Amino acid sequence: MYQTRKIGVVGQGHVGAHVANSLLMQGIADELYLCDINEAKVTSEVQDLRDSLSFVPYNTKIVNCYDHYEELACCDVIVNAAGKVALAAGNRDGELFFTTDAARSFAKRIVDAGFDGIFVSISNPCDVVCTELWHLTGYDPKKIIGSGCGLDSARLRTEISKKVGVSPKSVDAYMIGEHGFSQLAAFKAATIAGKSLNELQAENPDKYAFDHMEVEELARKGGYVTYQGKQCTEYAVANSAARVCAAVLHNEHAVLSASTLMTGQYGEEGIFTSLPCVIGAEGVEEVYTLDLSEHELEGLHKSCQHIRDNIAQLDWWDAEAYDAK
């Protein structure tokens, strides 16, 4: 029997609206359910997307849900892009109180309405909001996927590509840890054609030797290069979220960098952060650990601590924990 693929998007700002457009352009969903607390904004976005229907590859039903979050319970995937990006002008942590309050306003409502699909959460600080979605609702953590360092890993691949002259798609390298300034490049485990960057550098230094710290910093700060001229980032993050949605809806078992619950990896647990994950219809199916240098491991622990320090600032955290009873 024919089954429709339904995706909800909460937040119709720069990111959420571009996620919806990217999904529409690629024909990833049959039905899009769009929410925003700003009724005029969501109404405009729905109209604009519907006006595209004569030009995109597949017909797509587009539903204006305004702030009726329960209408998203029927979705296979819900993307969270609710936020206020102006608060993240100098640091993503600036949105901590806003985005966690936003998620508090809808997460339980959606789960209580019977949602059984996959959350893809983009809002910053991404790892805190993902941990919150799990903490507030008791939802299966495998079904909560943070966009996390997906975009940062793409930036890292592009920067390595610029240095060594190989397509970013042929570079296997990850930014890991917090989607924020404490993230780090896992260079020891980075490969091209199955060979580590160190091995390639020893074989052909003219082509493969480059300053790892410089490239890591370019990947870490790339978002703020984009932010500087237009006070947001939108295209790449939307495409990376659409990529995760496609991996879920096509049950791809694709290896993508995503923020996921730590369950003992490198001794870390109880928070979401980014490592390479296998993503399919059930969400995160497997989490890979990478062979890290001592310096990288130390950086990862610091990054996890930063996420914990942010969570510790939320005075409602313990009182609002999910209670299975």
Ligand SMILES: NC(=O)c1ccc[n+]([C@@H]2O[C@H](COP(=O)([O-])OP(=O)(O)OC[C@H]3O[C@@H](n4cnc5c(N)ncnc54)[C@H](O)[C@@H]3O)[C@@H](O)[C@H]2O)c1
């Ligand atoms: N993880 C990443 O890689 C990444 C990249 C870029 C942006 N972001 C984050 O994505 C989020 C959205 O960014 P943006 O540029 O679209 O921000 P924006 O300020 O342009 O738009 C946010 C939208 O969310 C809506 N909103 C706020 N609270 C809501 C609620 N409770 N329910 C429904 N809608 C609500 C607002 O009305 C607004 O339309 C931010 O938190 C931003 O930091 C993450």
